[in-house]
Amino acid sequence: MNPPFTLTLMFREYCSLCHKMRDALQPFQQQYGFGLEIFDVDDDPVLEEKYNERVPVLLDGDVEICHWFLDEAKLRAHLQHEHGSDS
Structure with a gap:
């Protein structure tokens, strides 16, 4: 079964910090069921220029949820507002 939506x-x-954010997202993935796409900015010059010193950056489409550290409250609020998940 495919996840209902995917964060990037x-x-x-x-x-x-990137590894810490990825690991911190795991309980949220289990709770809310979203997919997670991971892009290494160093593999793409456009992404590297755009995100360079701000990584890690968590996105939902073009919407930035947080960067550098996982903002759990902001992530929960975003998931509840955008995806109707209040699990």
């Missing part, structure tokens, strides 16, 4: 994480393999 702009990431760098060598970035410890």
Whole structure:
């Protein structure tokens, strides 16, 4: 079964904050059932220029939810407002 929606994480393999945010998202994925696409900004010059020092960046489409650290309250509010998930 496909997830109802997918969030995007702009990431760098060598970035410890990126790994922390990815790991912190796991309980939210289990609770809300969303998919997670991870893009390494260093693999794409356009993404690298756009997000460079701001990674990790968590996005829902073009909407930035947070960057550098997972803002759990903002993520919950976004999920409830945009996706009607109040699990």
